[in-house]
Amino acid sequence: MNRRWRFQLGALGIMGACGLLPLVAEAVTGSHNMSSRAPGGQVCIVCHAPHGVPKSPLLWNHELSIVNYSWSDWTKTTGDTTLPTNIQSWSGSTKMCLSCHDGTVALGALADGTVFNSSKMTGHNLITTLSGDMKGNHPVAVPYPYNRVKNTYNGITTGDLALTSGWVATPTKVKIYSDAAGGANNRGIECSSCHDPHGTTNPNYLRDSTSGSAICLNCHTK
Numbered sequence: 186m187n188r189r190w191r192f193q194l195g196a197l198g199i200m201g202a203c204g205l206l207p208l209v210a211e212a213v214t215g216s217h218n219m220s221s222r223a224p225g226g227q228v229c230i231v232c233h234a235p236h237g238v239p240k241s242p243l244l245w246n247h248e249l250s251i252v253n254y255s256w257s258d259w260t261k262t263t264g265d266t267t268l269p270t271n272i273q274s275w276s277g278s279t280k281m282c283l284s285c286h287d288g289t290v291a292l293g294a295l296a297d298g299t300v301f302n303s304s305k306m307t308g309h310n311l312i313t314t315l316s317g318d319m320k321g322n323h324p325v326a327v328p329y330p331y332n333r334v335k336n337t338y339n340g341i342t343t344g345d346l347a348l349t350s351g352w353v354a355t356p357t358k359v360k361i362y363s364d365a366a367g368g369a370n371n372r373g374i375e376c377s378s379c380h381d382p383h384g385t386t387n388p389n390y391l392r393d394s395t396s397g398s399a400i401c402l403n404c405h406t407k
Contacts (some may be wrong), residue, residue, distance in 0.1 A: 213386030218284045222293060222302050231293070232281070232382075239296050240270045242276055248294035249284045252317035257331070262324055265344030269326045272319075275339050277362060282376040286312040312376075324374070329361050331372035338364045338373025351406050358393045374404075 186201050188377055197379045213228050220228045234246035261267050273337060284290050293302025313319055315363040328338035330352045333344040343349075355361075360378045379391040387393065393400040 192299075206405045215390070217382055217390070219293065219302065224299065224301060224404055230295070233323065234296070237297065238306055243278065243281060246296050247281070247284050248296055249280060249291050250287050250289050252278070252283075252287055252316075254287070254313060254317040254319050256281065256319045256322075256324075258320045262327070262344060262347070264347030265325075266327055266347060267341050267344070268324055269339055269341065273327050275326045276365065277326050277339065277373070277375045278377050282380075282382070283312065285319065286307075286310060288313070289301055309397050323379075325378075326373065328371075328373045329356075329372065329378075331355065331361060335372045336369060336372045337366070338362070338371055342350070353402075353404050353406060356403045359400070360392065 187213055192249050217231075218228055219231050222227050228254055230246060232247050233244045236242060238244050238246050239249075252273070256268050257268050259268065260270075269275060273275070285292055285306050288306045291300050291303045291305055293304075295302045310398050311321060319325075326339045328336040328341055328343045329345050330336055330347055330349045331348040331354070333354050335349075337343075337345075359374075360381075361372050362375055362378065364373060379392055382390060384390060385392060387400075388395070391400050
C-alpha cells in the first residue's frame with residue numbers, strides 16, 4: 186500500500202475512533218456517495234484529497250476529462266452574452282462536474298491512476314455528448330448580472346442586450362461565484378450554482394425546489 190493510501194486510511198481510522206465518520210458519511214448523499222466501492226470506504230476521496238492532487242482548487246482528486254466543451258446550437262445568450270467556447274480553460278467547478286457527467290471518464294477514476302469503478306455516466310445524467318456538445322443545457326461558466334449591473338466572469342462580460350431588470354440582484358438560495366479577479370462585479374454561475382453536489386432534500390441535488398419554478402426564480406424575475 187503506498188504512502189498516500191496509508192495516510193488516507195489512517196485519517197479514516199482516527200475519524201472513526203472519534204465518532205466523526207458518520208458525520209462525514211452523511212455529508213454526501215445519494216449517488217455521489219460511492220464509499221461502498223471507494224478505497225477504504227472513504228466518502229470524500231472520490232472527488233477530493235488533502236495531498237498529491239494535480240491542482241489546488243477544490244483539491245480535486247477525480248480524473249478530469251480532456252474533452253473541449255461548447256454549444257453547437259448557439260454562441261450567445263438572448264441577452265448577447267457570449268458563451269464560453271472552451272470550458273476546459275476555465276478553473277471554475279463546472280469542468281469538475283463534467284469529469285463524471287460527460288460520460289468519457291470512469292466514475293471511479295482518481296487522479297493517481299486508481300480506478301475503483303470503471304462504469305461511465307449514461308442516460309439522463311449525461312449532460313453533454315461524448316464529443317463535448319453542451320447543446321440544450323443552461324449556460325454555465327458565464328457572468329451573472331449581480332446587483333443588476335454588468336459583470337465579467339471567466340473573461341466574459343454581460344451582453345449589451347441583457348435585461349438586467351429581469352434578474353434577482355443578489356440571489357440567496359443559489360450559489361453565485363466570484364472568479365479569480367475577485368472584484369465586486371466579477372460574479373458568475375456554474376453547475377453547482379443550482380446543484381449542491383453534497384446533497385440536498387430536493388431531487389437532483391437542487392439547491393431549491395422545482396415547485397412553482399422556485400429554483401428558477403432565485404435568479405430570474407420573469
